[in-house]
Amino acid sequence: MKQRNKGINWYIKKMMFAVSLVLAVFLSIKEVSEVGKKADLHKAENWAKEGAGLGASYIWRHQYPAATWEEKDQKGLLSDTHEKSVITVICDFLFSQSPLYRYAGSSGKTETDHGEADPAYEGYLESGKFYEEHSFLLYDGGEESGEDGSINAGTHKAQPAEQPSVGGDTAASQEPEQNQAAQTDQPAKTDKGNTLNADKDPAMTCASSAIWPIAGTVYRKEQLADYDFMIKHFYSVHTSTTAGRDLMKSDKFLSEDFTLEGGSDKPQILIYHTHSQEEFADHGPDNPTATVVGIGNYLTEILTAKGYSVIHDTSVYDLQNGKLDRNKAYTFALDGITDILQKNPSIEVILDVHRDGVNENLHMVNQVNGKPTAPIMFFNGVSQTPKGPIEYLPNPYRNQNLAFSFQMQLDAAAYFPNLTRKIYIKGLRYNQHLRARSALIEVGAQTNTYQEALNAMEPLAEVLDMVLQGN
Structure with missing residues (x-):
């Protein structure tokens, strides 16, 4: 019996790995094909995560029908997953470790705060604003x-x-x-x-x-x-x-x-x-x-x-x-x-x-x-x-x-x-x-x-x- 459970667990692990790999390949293909079509990367990412979660969840429920997927942990990895299943959190973690995901995610939509600007630079901006508003004062003759x-x-x-x-x-x-x-x-x-x-x-x-x-x-x-x-x-x-x-x-x-x-x-x-x-x-x-x-x-x-x-x-x-x-x-x-x-x-x-x-x-x-x-x-x-x-x-x-x-x-x-x-x-x-x-x-x-x-x-x-x- 013990040997049998080990075999099943090994089988489940392999299946989960295979499903994740296939989905990752599909995601890569989808991203490449949609580059010229302005693909929505966020939607593709969610689609892959949800697909991986459903597939792994399906296999897990059939093997362990008594297991509960909505248990919440207020600490560590599950501290901010109020409405996420365990498998979704795992997929989030796996995707976040992917170099492809990291590269795609650094799209420049967020700004890095480098701290306070140099006061001299602030003065430069103010003087530039003044001359932009009163540029006629700089004209040669001006007429x-x-x-x-x-x-x-x-x-x-x-x-x-x-x-x-x-x-x-x-x-x-x-x-x-x-x-x-x-x-x-x-x-x-x-x-x-x-x-x-x-x-x-x-x-x-x-x-x-x-x-x-x-x-x-x-x-x-x-x-x-x-x-x-x-x-x-x-x-x-x-x-x-x-x-x-x-x-x-x-x-x-x-x-x-x-x-x-x-x-x-x-x-x-x-x-x-x-x-x-x-x-x-x-x-x-x-x-x-x-x-x-x-x-x-x-x-x-x-x-x-x-x-x-x-x-x-x-x-x-x-x-x-x-x-x-x-x-x-x-x-x-x-x-x-x-x-x-x-x-x-x-x-x-x-x-x-x-x-x-x-x-x-x-x-x-x-x-x-x-x-x-x-x-x-x-x-x-x-x-x-x-x-x-x-x-x-x-x-x-x-x-x-x-x-x-x-x-x-x-x-x-x-x-x-x-x-x-x-x-x-x-x-x-x-x-x-x-x-x-x-x-x-x-x-x-x-x-x-x-x-x-x-x-x-x-x-x-x-x-x-x-x-x-x-x-």
Whole structure:
């Protein structure tokens, strides 16, 4: 009898070993076959364990029917097996000792705690977070839009007069009914020359002109009173700042009067260049004037011919010791133009003329007055971040600066469609705090030719004249 029991026990042990081995082989095959199918390893593991447990349990119950499988041991191996059978616990132990199981189980889903981080590393993370949130403070000059053409880069083809655009945004195609109403509802009268009379109608949101016909879009005051409409069609707001409803009020912008009071016997307009070294695509030994200073010279000539007294400051503010340094250019420019204003307090208009920086594969050019023209972009610094005002950069003329560019934008939309891109708003001040009629103007980009930039100066001078004449 004793010999017989030994034989049975040996047989059971062999069977259990064989069953475990077969199941392990099946599990391996299943894992390999399911690698490309994103197999659920956890389910396969449970399936193998349950199968092994059922097989061994079946053999054991038939050999020892009086044995109980649900006895619990509160210590050692069975201390946490509240609802597991003994055979399941044994299978767990066997699988946990398998190298294959260990390797498969180290999938990186759990993180190893290496203790407290180095305090210096915490400081590094905090400083990185600060500069990520205030990255605009690190930009060279900070006024280049860096556009890729998807949002604010102007149109690539000239649009017909029936579908004018504002700021490079195809406003007519997006708002056909509104734009059509804006044009057909205009009460302005026209003379034989198809031009507006000099007397401006109160309902108009653009200047009146006895020379230029309306070729683009005239917006109704009700449209501009809609904050969402105004932001969508006229502005591109950088993430370094905000342009809230409390600031962007079209009625206040339109009510500002920028008519020049003084005569032209004293300086009225100052043109300068914070970044005088900005060049255009065809700049070189054969064309050394193809810079923003060159287009500033041409703008000075046009405005002088219109009867304005203009000072063109050609000082270099972005070169220090022969090296390009735009980080401090605004500081040096502030010193320079402040000195000019002290000597010429009659100056009421300050224009900082730049050219933008965009992706090299973007060539912004539109037909304006029948000429290939680089679009211009009015740029406003509002001296605030999303968290609030920048206290060390106060600008008492911020609202007037915004109104000044907005009125020029509206006149351009009416008389010179495709001339302007959307007005760009960013967080710093950009020396616009010295006069109410201050504007930073981006003329084309580095991918434009010098002639395309020059062609933009004529219509720019016209819209500036309209605003300064108070039409």
